[in-house]
Amino acid sequence: MSAPPGGFPPPPGGFLPPPPAPAEWLSPEFLEDPYPRLAWLRRCAPVHQVGASRVFLVASWQGIEEALADPACSANLTGVLIRGASGEPEGRAFGGVGDASAVLATADPPLHDVHRHVVQPVLAAGRVVALEPALRERVARRLAPFVAGGGGEFTAAVSDPIPSEVISGLLGFPEEDLADVMGWAMQGGAMLAGTIGAPALRELMRETGRLTAYLARHFAAHRRGAPVLDALLAAVEEGALTPGQAIGIGVVLVGAGGESTASLVGSAVRILAERPALQARLREAPRLLPSFVEEAVRLESPFRGHYRAVLRPTRLGGVALEAGDRLLLLWASANRDEARFERPDELDLARRHPRDHLGFGRGIHFCVGAALARLEARVILEELLARTRSFALDPLLPPAYVPSLFVRRLARLPLRVDA
Numbered sequence: 229m230s231a232p233p234g235g236f237p238p239p240p241g242g243f244l245p246p247p248p249a250p251a252e253w254l255s256p257e258f259l260e261d262p263y264p265r266l267a268w269l270r271r272c273a274p275v276h277q278v279g280a281s282r283v284f285l286v287a288s289w290q291g292i293e294e295a296l297a298d299p300a301c302s303a304n305l306t307g308v309l310i311r312g313a314s315g316e317p318e319g320r321a322f323g324g325v326g327d328a329s330a331v332l333a334t335a336d337p338p339l340h341d342v343h344r345h346v347v348q349p350v351l352a353a354g355r356v357v358a359l360e361p362a363l364r365e366r367v368a369r370r371l372a373p374f375v376a377g378g379g380g381e382f383t384a385a386v387s388d389p390i391p392s393e394v395i396s397g398l399l400g401f402p403e404e405d406l407a408d409v410m411g412w413a414m415q416g417g418a419m420l421a422g423t424i425g426a427p428a429l430r431e432l433m434r435e436t437g438r439l440t441a442y443l444a445r446h447f448a449a450h451r452r453g454a455p456v457l458d459a460l461l462a463a464v465e466e467g468a469l470t471p472g473q474a475i476g477i478g479v480v481l482v483g484a485g486g487e488s489t490a491s492l493v494g495s496a497v498r499i500l501a502e503r504p505a506l507q508a509r510l511r512e513a514p515r516l517l518p519s520f521v522e523e524a525v526r527l528e529s530p531f532r533g534h535y536r537a538v539l540r541p542t543r544l545g546g547v548a549l550e551a552g553d554r555l556l557l558l559w560a561s562a563n564r565d566e567a568r569f570e571r572p573d574e575l576d577l578a579r580r581h582p583r584d585h586l587g588f589g590r591g592i593h594f595c596v597g598a599a600l601a602r603l604e605a606r607v608i609l610e611e612l613l614a615r616t617r618s619f620a621l622d623p624l625l626p627p628a629y630v631p632s633l634f635v636r637r638l639a640r641l642p643l644r645v646d647a
Contacts, residue, residue, distance in 0.1 A: 247272070250279025250317050254309075254422050259631045262532070263573070266561040275547040281319040282553045283309045284544075285533075287561040289568040289586070291545045295555055296591045300542035303593060305334040305535055307554055309422045309633065310429055319554060320426065322433070331476035333484065333534070333593055343477055344596060346463040350398075350455045353599035359394070360603060366393060367611045375615050379622070379645035383638050386612075387493040388414075391604060395485035399478060400454030401446065412439040413486025414637075416479075420535075422633030436479065443478045447471065456481065481597070487635060488530040489601045493608050494638035495528035496521065499575065500609070501621045501643055506575070511613050519577045521605045525563075525587030527575060528636050530601075532560040534589065559586040560636065619645045 248265055252258055258265050269276055269287035276285045286292055295301050312318035330336070332343045349355065367390060374385045392410040401409055412435070418424065419432045452458055460477060463469040469477070500507050510516055538553040549555075563585050564572040588595035595601070612619070621627060622642035630639045 247276070250281075251315060253278055253285070254311055254317055254633065256631060259423070259633065260629055262560065263564065266558065266564065269558070270561055270565055270567075275545040277547075278309060278317050281309060281317055282550070283317070283319045284547065284549065284553060284555050286544065286555050286557050288545070289562040289565040292557045292559070292562050292586065292590070294544055295536055295557055298542055298544065300538060300540050300549075301536040301555060302336050302539050303334050303340070303534075304330045304336060304537050306537045308420050308429075308535065309554075309556065311423055311425050313425065317422065320429065329476065331473055332480045332596065333589075334480070337592065340592060342468055343473065344592075346459055346468060347456065347477060347481070347596050350459045351597050351600055355455075356600045356603050359600075360607060362397075363390075363394065363604065363607050364611065366390060367608050371611055371615055375645050375647050378647075379619065379643040382497055382641040382643050383490070383494050384640075386608065387497065387638075387641070388490045390608065391489035391493070391601075392482075392486040394489075394600070394604060395456075395482060398454055398456040398485075399446075399481065400451050400457040405442075408442070409482060410486065412436075412442075413482050413490075415439075416483030417487050417630070417632055417635035417637065420634035421631065423631045439479055439482065440475055443475045444471075447474060447478070484595070485597055485600070487637060488595070488597075489604050491528075491530035491635055491637035492521075492525060492601055492605050494641055495530070495636060496524035496605055496609060497612065497619075497643070498621070498627055498638065498641055499524055499528070500613075501619055501641075504618060504620070507613065507618060510609075514610060514613070516577050517606050517609055518602070519579070519582050520575075521602055521609070522582040522585065522587075523575045523577065523579070524605070526569075526585040527563070527573075529560040529563050529585075529587040530636055531589075532632075532634055532636050533558040534593075556633070559589070562586050615647065617646045619643050 266287055269285060274288035274291045278285060286295055307319055307321035309317050310320045330339065332347065335343055370386045370390060374380055389410060392413050393406060396406060396409050415432055415435055419429060447461065450461065460469065460474040464471055464474050510520060533556045536555040536557060538549045538551060538555065540551045542549050566572055588598040622644050625642040627641045628639050630637050
């Protein structure tokens with residue numbers, strides 16, 4: 229029997245299970261627990277076209293590395309998968325290659341290199357460590373009433389607001405604007421969720437316009453003293469960035485800095501809530517927390533994937549692609565690739581190379597805020613473990629993830645806490 233699409237050998241015995249129906253890739257069951265179907269993709273169709281759309285899911289580590297190395301694949305976000313009027317998935321185009329929305333994570337070289345050069349020094353590990361004392365105080369203020377009250381809904385109380393507070397401080401936003409910033413931080417994931425229709429997508433794009441206008445007013449006020457804001461304003465004054473590019477980078481940082489870290493923290497706390505023995509081990513040996521954070525990122529990748537636009541005909545894993553096609557590089561699948569990891573579905577605090585995963589992307593688009601996300605996750609977990617004897621899921625109200633093909637963020641995480 230010949231290899232399935234994607235170049236992988238057939239499963240033992242030559243039997244290929246039938247593919248899921250196109251609508252199943254947007255079903256509530258898949259979005260809540262994607263891993264069985266992602267395993268099917270890796271084994272049977274590592275490069276898989278979603279129905280009649282020209283959107284292809286790329287599920288294997290090998291396939292993602294090929295796509296990242298292929299100059300025919302652009303990081304520009306030119307369209308997404310949405311739920312069509314019939315309920316079936318369809319591709320929806322917007323913008324174009326090289327348009328004004330191509331900044332930082334969605335830009336190609338040489339623009340990407342310029343944008344990263346502006347932001348990276350401010351968010352480097354050696355710089356963000358200075359944020360830890362103020363961050364720890366912020367976490368303590370959020371956790372104190374949560375723990376004293378015996379728990380509650382963790383995402384609303386802790387894991388959602390803290391990342392938005394941190395990125396607001398780095399951009400110099402007034403504290404009274406936090407509610408708006410949190411809303412904007414979560415809307416980028418909603419735009420890319422795949423589960424919305426065209427009317428909802430248009431409304432979310434209008435809301436992005438409101439964020440853009442807010443940033444334009446904020447930047448025009450030239451308030452100084454916030455590290456990322458200062459770097460962006462200096463780059464505009466020096467001519468390295470246009471005002472539009474600086475605003476676009478701000479939009480990206482609000483979403484990535486808010487939602488991705490909220491996703492990481494929520495998933496990490498859920499893992500611990502389900503494993504009391506692991507909680508106890510980390511309380512006794514907090515030095516293991518950085519390794520735990522990396523395993524949480526690998527097992528529950530905050531962003532399930534990112535899009536790439538195909539610029540010209542090419543092949544990926546034996547599959548022919550046309551100009552205008554789109555790829556969804558599934559970090560969440562590659563991070564459990566059996567060809568890359570031993571016991572990929574197990575949490576292992578002793579992995580030899582704990583940071584060798586795709587949870588923060590890879591290559592030139594490796595997450596510019598990874599050091600900050602790691603710091604926030606570690607501090608929140610340290611404080612939660614130190615202030616509790618145990619915590620567990622609320623048996624009366626199970627956790628639930630937002631219905632998204634793009635982000636792995638908990639919509640709710642009710643906990644019961646024993647202090």
